[in-house]
């Protein structure tokens with residue numbers, strides 16, 4: 001059986017990522033693919049336990065370095081326990097966030113630097129990368145407004161950081177897409193949900209059977 005493909009879906013807060021994740025999974029299944037939807041932080045029992053440590057509590061609960069290590073540890077477990085076994089069974093794995101979130105949030109916005117966070121991934125996960133990363137991109141003001149409409153608040157430990165932090169996250173994603181245009185595709189998240197889903201599928205065109 002052919003190995004499945006590993007796709008990550010990324011983006012800042014409030015870009016419609018959850019809606020698009022479900023729509024994209026449905027579209028891939030409609031093409032006859034078996035799809036496993038997973039998420040970060042989380043996606044395996046160990047990583048879900050780390051998720052609670054990361055997203056609950058006070059913003060100052062972890063230092064930037066400790067936070068980056070926890071994300072990297074969760075990711076190593078997620079890959080070992082969930083992602084690799086599913087790919088080996090021929091499933092397509094669709095992850096709500098992955099490494100590029102750590103590069104954008106902890107590396108770029110958190111000030112650790114992209115290279116330091118990439119080094120953690122080399123150590124923790126042997127630099128295991130998605131076959132394709134789709135970054136939903138909206139201008140920051142519009143995204144923040146949508147997130148507030150949805151949640152009625154600014155959310156968890158990381159979601160509630162100031163607008164300057166989230167603007168740096170968005171800039172980080174755009175930079176990464178520029179540096180690795182083969183793997184990382186920036187997707188315009190404006191317009192109707194169906195239009196955005198069509199853009200996502202188009203960006204996977206060369207991988208589809």
Ligand code: TYD
Pocket residue numbers: 012013014017040041055071096097098099100101102103105106156158159
């Ligand atoms: P989640 O509730 O899954 O948010 P969202 O709907 O925005 O995906 O919470 C995940 C939060 O963790 C989100 O604010 C992004 C952040 N995050 C990082 O800072 N680094 C990472 O490596 C990952 C995977 C997520």
